[in-house]
Amino acid sequence: MSKLIFLGCLSKKNFESTCQNAIKLIQFLDSEYQVYEDVPCCGSLLYHTSLKEEQVEHQQFVNDWFKEREVSEIVTICAGCYNYLSTYYQENLGDDFNIKVQHLLQFVNKPENLKKLNLIYNGKKLNVAYHDPCHLRCASTPIIEEPRNIIASIGSKLKLKEMENNNIDSLCCGSGGGVYSIFKENSDFNTDLIFKQAKKVQAKVLLTPCPFCYTALKRIKNENEIRIPILKFGDFLVKIMDGGEIV
Amino acid sequence: MSEKGEELYNGLKQRIDRLTQDGTEEKQFVDFWRIACTAKYRSHDIKYLYDDSSREYIEKYKDQLVKMREDFIENIDYYVDKCINVMRKTCNFKVYLAKTNEEAQKIFKEEVGDYETVYKSCSSEALDIGLMEFAKKNNIKMVETALGDKLDKWFEWKHPPYLLGGGVQFTPEEIAAKIKELYGDDIEPDPQAITFYIRDKFRPDMLKNVRVALTSANAIAADDGSIVICENSGNISLITRLAEKHIVAVGITKIVPTFLDACLVTKTLSRINKVSQAYISIIAAPSNTSSVQGKSVQGMYGAREVVVIFVDDWRKKAAKENLIYKDLLKCVGCKTCDFICTASRAFGNVFGSRYGLGATGIIREYIHHGIEAAVKAGLFLCTGCEKCTNWCPVGTDLSEMMKSLKKEATNKGLCPPPLEEYRSKILQDKNPFT
Numbered sequence: 001m002s003k004l005i006f007l008g009c010l011s012k013k014n015f016e017s018t019c020q021n022a023i024k025l026i027q028f029l030d031s032e033y034q035v036y037e038d039v040p041c042c043g044s045l046l047y048h049t050s051l052k053e054e055q056v057e058h059q060q061f062v063n064d065w066f067k068e069r070e071v072s073e074i075v076t077i078c079a080g081c082y083n084y085l086s087t088y089y090q091e092n093l094g095d096d097f098n099i100k101v102q103h104l105l106q107f108v109n110k111p112e113n114l115k116k117l118n119l120i121y122n123g124k125k126l127n128v129a130y131h132d133p134c135h136l137r138c139a140s141t142p143i144i145e146e147p148r149n150i151i152a153s154i155g156s157k158l159k160l161k162e163m164e165n166n167n168i169d170s171l172c173c174g175s176g177g178g179v180y181s182i183f184k185e186n187s188d189f190n191t192d193l194i195f196k197q198a199k200k201v202q203a204k205v206l207l208t209p210c211p212f213c214y215t216a217l218k219r220i221k222n223e224n225e226i227r228i229p230i231l232k233f234g235d236f237l238v239k240i241m242d243g244g245e246i247v
Numbered sequence: 248m249s250e251k252g253e254e255l256y257n258g259l260k261q262r263i264d265r266l267t268q269d270g271t272e273e274k275q276f277v278d279f280w281r282i283a284c285t286a287k288y289r290s291h292d293i294k295y296l297y298d299d300s301s302r303e304y305i306e307k308y309k310d311q312l313v314k315m316r317e318d319f320i321e322n323i324d325y326y327v328d329k330c331i332n333v334m335r336k337t338c339n340f341k342v343y344l345a346k347t348n349e350e351a352q353k354i355f356k357e358e359v360g361d362y363e364t365v366y367k368s369c370s371s372e373a374l375d376i377g378l379m380e381f382a383k384k385n386n387i388k389m390v391e392t393a394l395g396d397k398l399d400k401w402f403e404w405k406h407p408p409y410l411l412g413g414g415v416q417f418t419p420e421e422i423a424a425k426i427k428e429l430y431g432d433d434i435e436p437d438p439q440a441i442t443f444y445i446r447d448k449f450r451p452d453m454l455k456n457v458r459v460a461l462t463s464a465n466a467i468a469a470d471d472g473s474i475v476i477c478e479n480s481g482n483i484s485l486i487t488r489l490a491e492k493h494i495v496a497v498g499i500t501k502i503v504p505t506f507l508d509a510c511l512v513t514k515t516l517s518r519i520n521k522v523s524q525a526y527i528s529i530i531a532a533p534s535n536t537s538s539v540q541g542k543s544v545q546g547m548y549g550a551r552e553v554v555v556i557f558v559d560d561w562r563k564k565a566a567k568e569n570l571i572y573k574d575l576l577k578c579v580g581c582k583t584c585d586f587i588c589t590a591s592r593a594f595g596n597v598f599g600s601r602y603g604l605g606a607t608g609i610i611r612e613y614i615h616h617g618i619e620a621a622v623k624a625g626l627f628l629c630t631g632c633e634k635c636t637n638w639c640p641v642g643t644d645l646s647e648m649m650k651s652l653k654k655e656a657t658n659k660g661l662c663p664p665p666l667e668e669y670r671s672k673i674l675q676d677k678n679p680f681t
Contacts, residue, residue, distance in 0.1 A: 013680045040677035048631060048650055049657040049670045058674060134632040164289075168637055172589040176630030177653070179590075181665040182256075183628065185263055186593035189281070 001072040003033045006085070008078030009041045010211045018211070021238040022077040022104060028241075029113045033075060040065055044084035048177040056092045063089065063097050073100045075107045077234055079135035079210035087140040103136065104234055105209055109146040114153050119240045121158045126246060128236075129163050129203035131194055131217070132170035133210035144168070147209065147233060154240060163197035171197075175212040184219075191220040198228055205247055209233035249660030255622045256663045262597045272406060277595030279416045280409075287520075287586040297518075304518045305640045308511060313642035315508050316577040323499070323566045323576075326469045327557065330502045334472035334555060338532050339545060341554045344499075348615075351496065351558045352381040355461075358494055358554050359387055362459045366490070368483045369393035369413065370463035371580055372497045374602050375611055376558050378461070389461075392453065392482040394445055401425050407599030407608050407624075453485055460490035460550070465516055466509035466579070467502050467555075474530040474555070475509040477517060484526050488534070493550040495530075499557050500576050512579050515640055519581045561614050571651040572610050577643045582607075584635035584645055590628045600624040606635055606645040613652055621652055622661045629653075 005026050007019045026033045043058040050058075076082050082103040089097040107113065128151065136143040144167055151160045165171045171194055174180060174187030194217065198206045206228050208214050217230050229247045231239075239246050265271040291301045299307070319326055327344065334340040345351035355378060359365055365382070367389050373379055382389045391397045395413025398404075402417060402425065409415065417425075419436035426432055426444065434444045462483055464474045474495055476483055487493045503509050517524040534549025545551060565573045585591045585605040590598050599605055600612035600620070606629060613621035626649065635645040656662060657670065669679040 009678055009680055041673050041679055043673055045666075045669050045679060046673060048653050049662055049666060050674075051654050051658055054674065058677075061677070134630070134634075138633040138637070169587075169634070172630050172632030172634065174589065174593065174630060176632050177627075177650075178666040178669060179628060179630045181669060182663045183260075183263055185266065186590055186628065186630065189593040190589045 002070050003030065003073040003075075004039075004066070004069070004071045005033050005035045006039065006042070006074045006076035006078070006081055007035070008076060008081045008211060010080075010215070011077060014215070015211060015232070018077070018232050018235055022234045025234060025238055025241070026075050026104070026107065029107070029116060033073075036069060042081045042084045044080040045178050047084060047088060052092070055088070059089055059092055059097075063093055066099060071099055073102070075102050075104055077104045077209075077211075077232075079103065079133040080212060082143070083135040083139040103143055103146075103209070105136070105143050105146040105150065108237065109150055114150070117237075117241065119150075119154045119237065121154045121240055121246070122243070123157065123245060125157050125159070126205065127159050127161045127201070127203045128205045128207055128246075129161050129198040129201060130166070131163070131173070131198075131206060131208040131210075131213055132167055133208060133213045134170070134172050134176055135210060135212075137168050137170060142168075143209075147207070150237070161198075161201035161203045163194070163201055163203075165194075165197060173210075173213040173216040175216045180212070180216060184216075187216040188220060191217045192224060192226075195221065195224075195226045195228060203228065205236070206230045207233050207236055251619060252622070252661040252663075255619065255661060258623060259597070259625060259627075263594065266595065266597060272404070273595060273597055276406065276416045277593075277597075280595045281592050283415065284586045284592050287583075291519075301518045305515065308515065309640055309642070312511065312515065312579075312640055313577075315503060315511075316579075316641045318504060319500075319502065320566050320573070320576050323563055326502050326504060327499050327559075327563075330467060330469040330472060331557065333470065338472040338553075339535075340472065340533070341552060342557065343555070344557045344559065346559050348375075348377045348558060348560045351376050351556050351560070352378060354556050355381070355494065355496060356385055356387070358492065358556075359459055362492075364388040364390060364456070365459045365461050365494075366390045366392050366453060366457045366486045367461040368463070368478070368486065369396050370461070370496070371603055372463035372501070372558075373461065374408070375498060375615075376496055376560070377615075378496060392449075392486055393480065394442070397445070397449075398422065398425075401429060406596040407601065407604045409596075409604055450485075453482075453489060457486050457489040458491050460486035460493045462487060462493065462495055464495055464497050464501050466512040467497065468504075468506040468509040469502050470505045472531065473506050473509060474553075475513050475527065476530070477513050477524050477527045479525050481526060484528055487528065487530065488549045490550045491546075492552045492554060493530070493533075494554045494556065496556045497558065499559055499562050500578070502557075516579065516581050519583050519640060571655075572614055572648055574644045574648055575607065575610055575614075577641045578607060578639075579641055581640060583638055583640070584643075587634045587638050589632055589634065590625075590630060594625060594628050598625040598628050606649055610645070610648055610652070618652065618656050618659055618661060622656050626652055626656060627663050627666070 086101040265273040334342045398414025423436040466475045533553045534547045535545045536547040537543045591605045599608040602608045602611035609624045612624045629649045633646040672679045
């Protein structure tokens with residue numbers, strides 16, 4: 001049996017340091033977790049474009065890849081991979097897909113892991129905003145409280161400031177369903193709105209656990225010269241682990 | 248990608264480009280629409296009007312509403328038959344069940360007969376049944392009585408209609424100028440001045456000339472046949488009482504099991520949209536009196552005749568054959584899905600069809616005109632964020648329906664090229680970014 005760190009195609013392609021941070025974090029908590037080369041795409045995008053037979057065929061391919069490596073547990077750092085693997089593999093493959101899938105936030109939020117991490121922020125008082133990605137808030141097992149609990153565990157100097165659209169009401173960044181690859185106008189408008197909401201609650205950092213949301217938010221931050229830094233949640237945690245400045 | 252797909256993709260790109268170009272109708276609408284959506288959204292948590300917020304109200308009744316709609320779909324034949332029987336036996340309504348839109352249109356024409364002019368209220372059902380286009384082709388004059396529809400008509404608005412307050416995108420200055428152009432009257436560019444002008448100009452016409460009124464219904468009770476209609480303006484109350492004949496043209500999905508369900512649906516529409524709902528009409532029979540020797544005579548001051556045209560068209564088939572748009576049968580038309588839709592906020596009326604804004608407009612476009620029409624209406628602009636599904640007070644899974652339509656479109660070569668490329672790479676290379 002093996003435990004797999006599922007990084008996701010987008011993070012592997014564009015966010016090397018995020019991948020390294022995630023590996024460091026996960027392996028610190030459980031050294032049995034491994035990274036494999038040539039991990040196939042989970043196929044999340046097919047959910048919007050492919051008929052069921054095509055989806056299932058791809059899922060079977062990926063599941064066979066898991067079986068060959070005797071994967072029994074997965075921790076993924078991608079919100080899209082989490083949603084697709086945890087919901088639609090089970091739905092389409094039934095008991096043939098017998099793998100425990102967790103997102104990094106769920107994994108970190110386990111009491112024993114929080115205790116082991118013992119994350120303490122000793123810097124200046126800092127307000128952070130958290131953007132709930134659609135893929136996490138809408139998953140069959142939604143991930144909403146976990147990031148809030150993790151932030152609360154870090155200490156009183158770090159304060160979560162909820163934006164107007166939070167939790168199940170969070171705004172879509174405009175990337176879902178591959179729309180970002182076709183038309184960026186949805187993202188132009190809605191990510192700017194997310195930053196405005198973060199600014200309104202005086203957040204000094206915007207956190208998101210989704211590489212797609214991050215990509216969309218980062219682009220508009222640069223284009224619109226928005227000052228609030230954006231961090232991926234895993235990177236944020238490693239910064240605290242390392243005792244460095246967050247921003 | 249097919250040639251047709253390429254054409255649809257390029258057409259959509261051109262319309263999206265107009266969203267940022269000054270002076271275009273797309274920009275004018277989206278600039279207003281974004282503010283309206285934010286305001287509507289925030290209103291869901293306002294508490295000062297009632298003891299509870301709209302969100303709390305919906306949460307309180309959501310399970311009941313979902314069960315009620317699912318019960319209707321599960322037993323659609325039973326409830327439709329029950330409703331028609333009680334309407335004929337108890338309510339003295341003249342009732343038709345049209346199998347298709349074409350049949351409904353034919354019945355409508357026969358019922359209008361020699362009257363020539365029909366005064367109508369705002370109705371998404373009339374759009375779905377195709378009555379507006381049919382009337383135009385058959386020289387039946389349709390007089391819009393809702394101010395929003397009147398404005399859309401004056402400005403020859405050709406974009407997806409905003410069914411809860413049409414015309415709101417026009418500025419008072421534009422409306423005042425249009426009134427000057429159409430009627431030669433000078434009025435202040437002020438909402439109150441415009442409203443009073445419209446009232447003074449068109450109310451006398453209604454009082455004098457209404458003979459046939461066409462409305463939809465917000466809910467119809469299968470247990471007692473009551474037709475429940477809610478409104479702000481008073482135009483529906485006015486025309487349905489003034490008319491000789493009141494025609495109610497609705498899809499069979501407006502039927503709910505009981506009168507109390509009808510009240511709940513109507514109140515839900517009111518609460519979720521935070522509108523004042525000045526009037527809620529319950530029409531349970533044509534106007535009548537028994538004051539002369541106890542003999543019941545139909546046709547006192549209100550409508551002499553109430554004609555109900557129920558339309559099946561796509562609905563029973565969707566329920567029984569589990570078609571991909573089956574869940575739309577639950578929809579009660581509150582349109583909240585548009586206010587909270589991030590694609591709708593971003594793309595305004597580029598994301599919608601002749602049947603209305605947003606996902607419901609696109610799904611209706613698909614039902615009546617097929618997958619190419621749905622793609623043209625902006626199907627691929629939906630991100631699948633599921634806010635619509637989460638918010639829907641009756642549990643309509645719009646997000647899932649949109650995903651199913653995207654799959655069908657892709658299967659027919661209509662997927663936009665960048666998305667198609669990712670799909671191919673996932674399937675062939677097992678990595679979208681190779």
